Amino acid sequence: MATTGGILLVALLSLLVADGYATTPVVTYDSRSLIINGSRELLFSGSIHYPRSTPDMWPGIIKKAKEGNRDLVRFIKVIWEQGLWVTLRIGPYIEAEWNMGGFPYWLREVPDIIFRSDNEPFKYHMKKYAEKVIDMMKKEQLFADQGGPIVMMQQTWLLVCTTAYLGSCANKRMPLPPSSSTCNGRQCADTFPGPNGPDKPSLWTENWTAQYRVFGDTPSQRAAEDISFAVARFFTRNGTLNNYYMYYGGSNFGRTSSSSFVTTRYYDEAPLDEYGLKREPKFGHLRDLHRALKLSKKPLLWGTQKVHKINHELEITTYEKPSENICVAFLTNNNTPEKLELFISEARTITYPPSLLAFSLIARPSSTTPQPL
Numbered sequence: 316m317a318t319t320g321g322i323l324l325v326a327l328l329s330l331l332v333a334d335g336y337a338t339t340p341v342v343t344y345d346s347r348s349l350i351i352n353g354s355r356e357l358l359f360s361g362s363i364h365y366p367r368s369t370p371d372m373w374p375g376i377i378k379k380a381k382e383g384n385r386d387l388v389r390f391i392k393v394i395w396e397q398g399l400w401v402t403l404r405i406g407p408y409i410e411a412e413w414n415m416g417g418f419p420y421w422l423r424e425v426p427d428i429i430f431r432s433d434n435e436p437f438k439y440h441m442k443k444y445a446e447k448v449i450d451m452m453k454k455e456q457l458f459a460d461q462g463g464p465i466v467m468m469q470q471t472w473l474l475v476c477t478t479a480y481l482g483s484c485a486n487k488r489m490p491l492p493p494s495s496s497t498c499n500g501r502q503c504a505d506t507f508p509g510p511n512g513p514d515k516p517s518l519w520t521e522n523w524t525a526q527y528r529v530f531g532d533t534p535s536q537r538a539a540e541d542i543s544f545a546v547a548r549f550f551t552r553n554g555t556l557n558n559y560y561m562y563y564g565g566s567n568f569g570r571t572s573s574s575s576f577v578t579t580r581y582y583d584e585a586p587l588d589e590y591g592l593k594r595e596p597k598f599g600h601l602r603d604l605h606r607a608l609k610l611s612k613k614p615l616l617w618g619t620q621k622v623h624k625i626n627h628e629l630e631i632t633t634y635e636k637p638s639e640n641i642c643v644a645f646l647t648n649n650n651t652p653e654k655l656e657l658f659i660s661e662a663r664t665i666t667y668p669p670s671l672l673a674f675s676l677i678a679r680p681s682s683t684t685p686q687p688l
């Protein structure tokens with residue numbers, strides 16, 4: 316631990332200098348430890364000789380010395396610095412193939428506790444935890460209504476719970492009421508029955524980009540085409556939010572991996588692989604899809620949806636706002652083992668391979684009749 320001492324050293328020096336003339340000394344000691352600012356401290360120290368490195372190396376060295384990888388506030392600030400928003404899923408139960416689903420071990424020892432249920436000891440600890448995380452975020456002004464990046468927060472994972480269980484964490488800052496339903500899976504356009512209320516949006520909170528692996532599994536993959544198709548199709552079905560699970564899986568260190576022989580390499584087949592490198596063609600395919608969908612943002616968000624079924628598998632979906640001459644049309648061939656031909660006019664027949672979805676943005680000339688393609 317050569318590095319942490321540098322921090323302590325620097326910190327102590329400045330304290331001693333800055334507060335050297337204060338009437339009550341900031342740093343004292345008793346038989347147990349040094350006492351800093353009135354409290355005993357557990358300190359881990361090591362040495363850094365500053366002339367043995369160059370000044371531009373110092374920030375990096377000190378940062379590495381200081382950091383753990385459990386600093387949620389810092390993580391969110393880094394996201395913010397990159398100009399992104401955050402939907403924060405605070406748990407405490409996250410599943411995620413993490414040991415105990417993220418619960419700390421000591422929670423098991425709480426008398427009469429029953430996890431993830433309407434149980435007083437459980438709710439007591441859940442509330443304490445949720446309030447602590449929310450307070451941390453508030454203090455750092457990280458919620459959107461404070462000017463920060465957190466636009467939405469989700470608690471627990473695939474929960475089976477009562478309102479009482481959720482009630483302890485209702486947060487007025489969040490736009491959606493507790494127990495709003497969202498979709499997890501691979502084909503949410505076809506499996507999600509829609510939000511549990513007429514005024515709620517269709518959100519896909521987990522779109523599985525691959526499958527986590529356990530030792531002994533054969534490699535599991537999810538093709539770039541399959542996931543792109545599913546995402547585009549979700550947007551033809553009123554979807555307006557899609558979250559990739561995972562976008563970057565990373566590695567399990569130490570004993571963080573859950574007990575069922577999950578490998579240390581977590582979702583390596585995600586758009587960013589275990590090392591954070593782009594995994595092609597998945598990465599590029601999805602990036603291009605997002606660009607195309609963003610081009611259609613206006614008709615998608617302000618247009619009226621119409622679905623025209625050509626047959627069981629082939630359909631045309633349009634979102635149109637005639638007053639502004641904007642329209643986007645999707646042509647979907649959903650999972651058909653055969654090619655399908657679509658006759659558009661004498662001059663044009665389109666052949667669609669299986670599982671293909673094409674869409675085009677149409678600015679309709681005001682004088683002519685609407686053309687889906």
Ligand SMILES: *[C@@H]1O[C@H](CO)[C@@H](O)[C@H](O)[C@H]1NC(C)=O
Nearest residue numbers: 326329330334341351352353
């Ligand atoms: C000591 O405590 C006071 C009061 O909480 C705080 O303002 C100050 O920043 C602390 N100093 C150090 C060095 O932690």
Ligand SMILES: *[C@@H]1O[C@H](CO)[C@@H](O)[C@H](O)[C@H]1NC(C)=O
Nearest residue numbers: 508509513551552553620622
């Ligand atoms: C999309 O939303 C509209 C308006 O709420 C609704 O009428 C329609 O059935 C929805 N379409 C699908 C495919 O869910």
Ligand SMILES: CC(=O)N[C@H]1CO[C@H](CO)[C@@H](O)[C@@H]1O
Nearest residue numbers: 498499500501502503506507
């Ligand atoms: C909700 C949903 O789409 N679930 C799907 C998740 O993925 C599994 C495995 O591919 C499917 O069997 C589910 O239907």
